Amino acid sequence: MTRSVIIVGGGHNGLICAAYLAKAGYEVKLVEARDRVGGGASTVSFAGGYSVSGLAHILHSLNEKVCRDLNLAGAGLKAGPAVDTISLDRQGRHLTLGANTASGDGLSQKDIDAYRSFKNEYRAYAAALDPLMMNKPPRLKDMDGRDKLTLAKIGMKLRFGLGAKSMREFLRVGGINIYDILNEVFDNESLKGAIALDAVLGHHMGPRTPNTVLAYLHRLRGENQGLPTLPPGGMGQVTQAISDAAHGFGATIRTGEKVKRILVSDGKTSGVELSNGEQLHADIVVSNADAKTTFLDLVGTGELDAMFAHRVNQTRCKGTVAKVYLALSELPQFGDLSPEQLGHRLLVAPDMRYLEHAFNFAKYGEFSRAPVLEITVPSIADTSLAPAGHHVMSVSAGYAPYELKEGWEQQRTIFMDKVIALVGEYAPGFEQLVVGKEILTPVDIEREYNLTGGHWHQGEMTIDQSFMMRPVHGSAQYDTPIEGLFLCGATAHPGGNVTGIPGHNAAQRILKTQGESG
Amino acid sequence: MAKHDFKQVLEPTPFHARVDEQSLVKNWTSWNGYQTARVYDTLASEYFAIRSSCSVMDLTPMEKYRITGPDAFKFLSHLVVRDISKLQVGRVTYVLWCNDEGKVLDDGTIFQLAENDYRLCSQHHQLDWLLLSSLGMDVNISKETHEVAALAIQGPTSCSVLTEAGFRGLAQLKPFRVLQTNLHGFEVMISRTGYTGDLGYELWTSPENALELWDAIFAVQNLYNIRPVGLDALEIVRIEAGFIMPGDDFNTAETTVRADHDRSPFELGMDWVVNFNKPYFTGKRALIAEQALPIRRRLVKMSVKGNKPPADSFLYDGKSGKRIGTIKSQVWSPILKANLAMADVEYRNGVAPSEVWAEIYYQKELEWRATWAECRIIDKPFWSHPRRSATPPGQF
Ligand SMILES: Cc1cc2nc3c(=O)[nH]c(=O)nc-3n(C[C@H](O)[C@H](O)[C@H](O)COP(=O)(O)OP(=O)(O)OC[C@H]3O[C@@H](n4cnc5c(N)ncnc54)[C@H](O)[C@@H]3O)c2cc1C
Numbered sequence: 001m002t003r004s005v006i007i008v009g010g011g012h013n014g015l016i017c018a019a020y021l022a023k024a025g026y027e028v029k030l031v032e033a034r035d036r037v038g039g040g041a042s043t044v045s046f047a048g049g050y051s052v053s054g055l056a057h058i059l060h061s062l063n064e065k066v067c068r069d070l071n072l073a074g075a076g077l078k079a080g081p082a083v084d085t086i087s088l089d090r091q092g093r094h095l096t097l098g099a100n101t102a103s104g105d106g107l108s109q110k111d112i113d114a115y116r117s118f119k120n121e122y123r124a125y126a127a128a129l130d131p132l133m134m135n136k137p138p139r140l141k142d143m144d145g146r147d148k149l150t151l152a153k154i155g156m157k158l159r160f161g162l163g164a165k166s167m168r169e170f171l172r173v174g175g176i177n178i179y180d181i182l183n184e185v186f187d188n189e190s191l192k193g194a195i196a197l198d199a200v201l202g203h204h205m206g207p208r209t210p211n212t213v214l215a216y217l218h219r220l221r222g223e224n225q226g227l228p229t230l231p232p233g234g235m236g237q238v239t240q241a242i243s244d245a246a247h248g249f250g251a252t253i254r255t256g257e258k259v260k261r262i263l264v265s266d267g268k269t270s271g272v273e274l275s276n277g278e279q280l281h282a283d284i285v286v287s288n289a290d291a292k293t294t295f296l297d298l299v300g301t302g303e304l305d306a307m308f309a310h311r312v313n314q315t316r317c318k319g320t321v322a323k324v325y326l327a328l329s330e331l332p333q334f335g336d337l338s339p340e341q342l343g344h345r346l347l348v349a350p351d352m353r354y355l356e357h358a359f360n361f362a363k364y365g366e367f368s369r370a371p372v373l374e375i376t377v378p379s380i381a382d383t384s385l386a387p388a389g390h391h392v393m394s395v396s397a398g399y400a401p402y403e404l405k406e407g408w409e410q411q412r413t414i415f416m417d418k419v420i421a422l423v424g425e426y427a428p429g430f431e432q433l434v435v436g437k438e439i440l441t442p443v444d445i446e447r448e449y450n451l452t453g454g455h456w457h458q459g460e461m462t463i464d465q466s467f468m469m470r471p472v473h474g475s476a477q478y479d480t481p482i483e484g485l486f487l488c489g490a491t492a493h494p495g496g497n498v499t500g501i502p503g504h505n506a507a508q509r510i511l512k513t514q515g516e517s518g
Numbered sequence: 519m520a521k522h523d524f525k526q527v528l529e530p531t532p533f534h535a536r537v538d539e540q541s542l543v544k545n546w547t548s549w550n551g552y553q554t555a556r557v558y559d560t561l562a563s564e565y566f567a568i569r570s571s572c573s574v575m576d577l578t579p580m581e582k583y584r585i586t587g588p589d590a591f592k593f594l595s596h597l598v599v600r601d602i603s604k605l606q607v608g609r610v611t612y613v614l615w616c617n618d619e620g621k622v623l624d625d626g627t628i629f630q631l632a633e634n635d636y637r638l639c640s641q642h643h644q645l646d647w648l649l650l651s652s653l654g655m656d657v658n659i660s661k662e663t664h665e666v667a668a669l670a671i672q673g674p675t676s677c678s679v680l681t682e683a684g685f686r687g688l689a690q691l692k693p694f695r696v697l698q699t700n701l702h703g704f705e706v707m708i709s710r711t712g713y714t715g716d717l718g719y720e721l722w723t724s725p726e727n728a729l730e731l732w733d734a735i736f737a738v739q740n741l742y743n744i745r746p747v748g749l750d751a752l753e754i755v756r757i758e759a760g761f762i763m764p765g766d767d768f769n770t771a772e773t774t775v776r777a778d779h780d781r782s783p784f785e786l787g788m789d790w791v792v793n794f795n796k797p798y799f800t801g802k803r804a805l806i807a808e809q810a811l812p813i814r815r816r817l818v819k820m821s822v823k824g825n826k827p828p829a830d831s832f833l834y835d836g837k838s839g840k841r842i843g844t845i846k847s848q849v850w851s852p853i854l855k856a857n858l859a860m861a862d863v864e865y866r867n868g869v870a871p872s873e874v875w876a877e878i879y880y881q882k883e884l885e886w887r888a889t890w891a892e893c894r895i896i897d898k899p900f901w902s903h904p905r906r907s908a909t910p911p912g913q914f
Contacts, residue, residue, distance in 0.1 A: 305617075307618045
């Protein structure tokens, strides 16, 4: 008998899980609340005639195995141009960072060499964690054969892949902060600021926060597959291709329908109820929603053990990044950067002290007086995103804490204008080019993307919320305490960004425990 | 009433003035932070007051919580392992509750006072667990230990004493039912509940009426033998009646650090309180899993041969055999003339050991000796009396 599955949410991970299960012969129905698939990785329009990636704008690494297994190229996935990172400087001494290369005025040969060896070393650490990434995280108690193999592989990779010296260094840096590491390795403040941004953006962390090295490794993992890219058509193009692949394997995809609750009786799920009251029944339910939404809203605490519900409720998932979309009448001028260079990933992260100060505000429920920015101008590579001659700019701006002391209602535009003014400090006259603008604070992201706290990773990527404890102890390995209910989103191991790995791993877990074919 | 003075280590209850007056030996202990008498006069006279006339015990230190709101029933049902759907206004039920792993946190009673209005009494402090368990439920939980003065009036003549003291309608009150009544113009709630296995009542009122209530009862002392009793006498009668005491007979889950030192309801012999045919409750999944396996150990009632007190004794499957358990609490029962014990005993393949022996250390004129005593596991309460449930109870 064919086994039936309902997937709650059509973010890229839900779509990938749907595709794998449909391919294996399961009868798959995916229900997405928004009017389009993709979740954080979608393309939206704004300001009448401009298009931009909804939340995620840079594709760091959609997992290669996923692309192959699901033949995403065949389903229409188009690769975009690879981008370097350019860290902006007020005096025009911009730094350009590639995977291994660093260049720019005022950068010493020592720092250039250090950058190469640092990146090689840290990518090796990230790779050493790979067995952990593509497998369910091993349980520490009651391990199965696969868990033991995973742990053994990590041990081997760490010890023999890295060598004794690197292994020792890896253990040293694992728990400390990126601030100390970068100060040990580099002299140039601007270089340190740019690297540190990758360790903190999206997290409730500043460079001096413990855990930032792990967060950096998570971010760096993608680079082992190649440089980040800007997908043509925006992120929605990527998820549309995954959706088409899932559809091709036989999955049914319904958008604009919100799941109100996950049906549970006698500790077992039997399907979902939509907000219009319609019930859909299935053997298995997979949730792409974050852990709090899944357990506290959709399942309900009445079906859970009290301490488990409490642990879910205690998980930290308050977002710190706002999204700003800008419609521009023409390309801005950042010092002597060429239009081609503006097509790369631009940062406002001048030094680590600046980042730490920016974070300080978030700790106390205020937004940064001087924010940190990650900027893309995707219309340079894909002119179809804006009317002829015009451009769109996408900005991820930190720190914009979910819980703002004064509330976001009055502060939203103030922060947006602060971001625009800040860009103007690097590109004089910028304000005059802005013909349309929109901001999504974490509160708006929560509402529009059905994402608790509007958190980048569907939950902080701290060590207590990672690996076998992600999202919480008692629901790791994609399983939940409810029989037949699984998690497949960034809320599960190994966490956020558009990687497809949680969706892939959840599907493997389901196939393994529920039968290889539907 | 006056607030507790922080310089006092132990808090006085609203009955303290009388309790202190009646206490001849001033043998105090802490019960949930309240100054409580272990013994007022002599243990024997207090014990026999419970078993053959009428006893009064200050019950105020028992933890009391008020639970109100639209989800109050849903909350309680999700909290406890028992099916409480038959609970109604004016009724009381015994319950126990577990953590996620199905290990017992505490036991107590739920009183339904009105629609969406309950009182939960427990042995130990539970506010944190109650609040934690209320996530997502529309309930209001507050501790009212200090806002409700409580007395236990227990013993064969207790109904007569309370009637003589001025309460009406008690004779028709069935066990686990509640009567809302008044005395001298103040409200008193009376429940036919107790911890002695005999006829008895618990009286609940506002602290400012405490002394008047106490005095009204002792006013009929000229007609009946009425004695205040302390915790030591209670310990004897509760074991005779076969009631478990969390924290003494087993480690409560909240205070357990070491693996396997906590206990499930099954391991306490409380299977009868667990109901799987009700909506989900905390620990249900774990308990269903546990029930599928042979039971590994059990808290049992045991009578121990001889007259040497088997305090803290190790238990063996034969004289000098393999160690299979320990005695958790024990008393000499004057009425049964026997050593009674609550003991934690290992089961093999889900079966009780066929023989249990206690190794007893005892002193003779300050010299230690050891002896062996055979033990017998007993399923029923050691002692019970038809008086406990007869309605109306006998009048004296
Ligand atoms: C400001 C910001 C910028 C970011 N930038 C980048 C970036 O540049 N690069 C990158 O790789 N990552 C980025 N991220 C992270 C990335 O967006 C997420 O990690 C990723 O989208 C997670 O994918 P997912 O499929 O697990 O979940 P989501 O994308 O969150 O998808 C979950 C889906 O479930 C749906 N859903 C939830 N509840 C229900 C319900 N009850 N009924 C029906 N549907 C429901 C939601 O509507 C949503 O579509 C960014 C995040 C933020 C917040």
